[in-house]
Amino acid sequence: MLALKNKRRVAVAWAQDNNTIGAINFAVNKGLIEAILIGKKSEIKKTCKAEGIDESNFILIEADNEKSASSEAVHLVKAGDADIVMKGLVETDMFLKAVMDKEKGLMLPGAVLSYVCALEIPAYPKLLFITDPAVIPFPDLDQKIAMAGYAIEMANRFGVDKPKIALISATEKMVRHFESTVDYSIMCKMADRNQIANCIMDGPLDIFIACDKKSAEIKGLDTPINGDADILLFPSLESSNPFYKGLMLFAGGELAGLIRGTEKPVIVMSRSESEKSKYFCIALSCLMA
Amino acid sequence: MVLKNLNDLRHLVDGIPIRKLVLAAANDQHCLGAVYKAWKENIIDPILVGDEEEIHSICSSYNYDITGIRIINEPEAEKSVETAVKIISSKQADILMKGKIGSATLLRCVLNKEWGLRTGNLLSHFALFEVDTYQKVIAVTDVAMNIAPTLHEKIAIVNNSVACLNRLGYKMPKVAVLGAVEMVNENMKATLDAALLSKMNQRDQIRNCIIDGPLAFDNAVSLESAQLKGIKSEVAGDTDLLLMPDIEVGNVLYKSLVFFAKAKVASIILGAMVPIVLTSRSDSEQAKFDSILLAAAASKY
Numbered sequence: 039m040l041a042l043k044n045k046r047r048v049a050v051a052w053a054q055d056n057n058t059i060g061a062i063n064f065a066v067n068k069g070l071i072e073a074i075l076i077g078k079k080s081e082i083k084k085t086c087k088a089e090g091i092d093e094s095n096f097i098l099i100e101a102d103n104e105k106s107a108s109s110e111a112v113h114l115v116k117a118g119d120a121d122i123v124m125k126g127l128v129e130t131d132m133f134l135k136a137v138m139d140k141e142k143g144l145m146l147p148g149a150v151l152s153y154v155c156a157l158e159i160p161a162y163p164k165l166l167f168i169t170d171p172a173v174i175p176f177p178d179l180d181q182k183i184a185m186a187g188y189a190i191e192m193a194n195r196f197g198v199d200k201p202k203i204a205l206i207s208a209t210e211k212m213v214r215h216f217e218s219t220v221d222y223s224i225m226c227k228m229a230d231r232n233q234i235a236n237c238i239m240d241g242p243l244d245i246f247i248a249c250d251k252k253s254a255e256i257k258g259l260d261t262p263i264n265g266d267a268d269i270l271l272f273p274s275l276e277s278s279n280p281f282y283k284g285l286m287l288f289a290g291g292e293l294a295g296l297i298r299g300t301e302k303p304v305i306v307m308s309r310s311e312s313e314k315s316k317y318f319c320i321a322l323s324c325l326m327a
Numbered sequence: 328m329v330l331k332n333l334n335d336l337r338h339l340v341d342g343i344p345i346r347k348l349v350l351a352a353a354n355d356q357h358c359l360g361a362v363y364k365a366w367k368e369n370i371i372d373p374i375l376v377g378d379e380e381e382i383h384s385i386c387s388s389y390n391y392d393i394t395g396i397r398i399i400n401e402p403e404a405e406k407s408v409e410t411a412v413k414i415i416s417s418k419q420a421d422i423l424m425k426g427k428i429g430s431a432t433l434l435r436c437v438l439n440k441e442w443g444l445r446t447g448n449l450l451s452h453f454a455l456f457e458v459d460t461y462q463k464v465i466a467v468t469d470v471a472m473n474i475a476p477t478l479h480e481k482i483a484i485v486n487n488s489v490a491c492l493n494r495l496g497y498k499m500p501k502v503a504v505l506g507a508v509e510m511v512n513e514n515m516k517a518t519l520d521a522a523l524l525s526k527m528n529q530r531d532q533i534r535n536c537i538i539d540g541p542l543a544f545d546n547a548v549s550l551e552s553a554q555l556k557g558i559k560s561e562v563a564g565d566t567d568l569l570l571m572p573d574i575e576v577g578n579v580l581y582k583s584l585v586f587f588a589k590a591k592v593a594s595i596i597l598g599a600m601v602p603i604v605l606t607s608r609s610d611s612e613q614a615k616f617d618s619i620l621l622a623a624a625a626s627k628y
Contacts, residue, residue, distance in 0.1 A: 179513065180513075211527075211530050211532055212526045212527045212530060212532060214478070220523060222526075223522050223523045223525070223527075224511055224519055224522040226522070226525075226526060227511050227521070227522035227526070227541075228510075228511045228522075230525075230559070230560075231511065231558070233510055233511060260529075
């Protein structure tokens with residue numbers, strides 16, 4: 039899918055650990071990216087040596103600490119010297135602070151910062167996009183609308199023109215004390231009226247009805263999603279995060295995720311992710327760049 | 328089935344046993360006139376509760392020959408309402424009608440916990456308009472009782488009205504939830520409630536009807552307007568029931584239809600054990616008659 043004319047340049051903040059450098063090196067060797075590693079050069083070189091990686095694969099930029107490495111990485115992208123910014127061994131909070139800096143950061147004006155990921159699950163016949171398992175703890179209506187927009191955009195990039203987006207809850211009824219079901223009802227009407235475009239939306243739905251045709255039939259629920267969802271939008275981080283981690287742990291899932299709401303792609307990965315997932319994240323960011 | 332005009336209500340009444348109507352505080356000329364006419368046309372079988380002497384004097388001066396109509400003498404207006412309500416709660420009549428008494432007094436009796444007509448449902452106003460410029464009658468709620476209904480109250484109002492329309496032969500009435508615009512706008516609560524009502528209808532939480540909203544008035548009643556705006560809706564342009572966001576919008580629409588569009592209107596109160604004809608003094612005798620006709624057609628027994 040990725041047939042890029044030009045390689046994307048990835049600026050990595052505080053890229054000193056073997057984990058980050060390993061993933062980056064893999065992508066460089068695949069011919070996907072050029073990498074700019076920002077950190078203590080001596081540490082980077084030491085890690086490369088220990089891992090048997092050729093340090094001349096990368097451009098190295100010296101930085102004293104995590105904070106300045108983050109600012110420098112963001113600055114490179116802002117200045118057009120890199121296309122993608124990636125978090126290395128920095129704390130996520132500190133890294134995102136640099137990304138979200140009002141003057142020097144990468145936020146689109148008025149945009150909501152959120153996270154979308156594509157999940158590959160052996161038991162599901164296609165990619166499943168999930169939002170938001172990483173950034174917004176309890177999205178309000180406006181944030182949910184933004185999340186839907188990002189997920190639709192990502193699905194579009196993967197060639198799904200009119201993705202089916204299921205708004206996930208524990209029930210398919212409109213129940214006022216489940217705030218998400220209220221927001222979902224409003225969003226569905228907005229989709230009816232083309233205020234949210236390029237998708238087929240329904241919710242609240244539970245995951246069975248969203249992703250399993252038989253369940254939809256058994257319940258006798260008339261829904262255009264009908265067990266064939268492309269996107270699952272979750273009511274909270276605490277519901278979506280365990281969902282994807284459970285799938286990765288027990289169902290052989292692989293994931294590629296990305297921060298949205300920024301001018302340029304921002305990669306944030308947790309250290310516990312597999313090398314394959316890390317590569318997918320980098321590939322995804324190239325696709326969205 | 329669809330009613331083209333208010334007169335179509337007669338076909339509904341023709342096939343059923345004659346309904347008993349109790350007129351409370353009956354000594355009112357317009358009410359007696361409408362009741363007399365409905366009685367002569369075999370729409371209802373009236374019971375008049377009120378000052379018997381005054382009832383007779385009104386009827387003789389307008390040449391209403393009420394021989395054969397049951398009269399219960401109760402000169403005190405409030406007492407006459409209590410008597411009328413008790414006749415209904417003891418299942419001896421099917422329709423309550425307000426005569427020469429304030430609405431508040433009548434409703435207080437209707438809501439009496441011991442002998443009133445409570446069902447646990449919210450009381451709501453239901454008006455049925457015949458307008459030359461629309462292809463069928465159009466129901467409007469609530470233009471007179473509930474001031475600023477909450478979502479919960481809107482659900483009750485829709486349920487009352489849909490049950491009534493179902494009894495009038497509409498299997499799946501089309502309900503438009505009215506807003507100033509057809510788009511969802513977070514600053515307009517009516518549009519949010521409309522979205523919620525639509526979803527609850529999709530999920531079978533509100534049944535026996537098709538709900539869409541928000542719809543602006545033009546898209547609700549004109550298919551052309553809806554198509555121009557690109558609205559895909561089963562309801563747009565073919566609305567059977569308009570749900571008002573609040574009483575101010577509803578009341579102004581009601582009066583605009585009557586004064587500017589010369590609409591004919593019939594209206595009743597729903598949510599009690601029986602339909603209540605609660606027309607105001609300013610309503611014409613025709614409107615009172617049509618309301619009696621509507622109550623008879625919508626009556627459960």
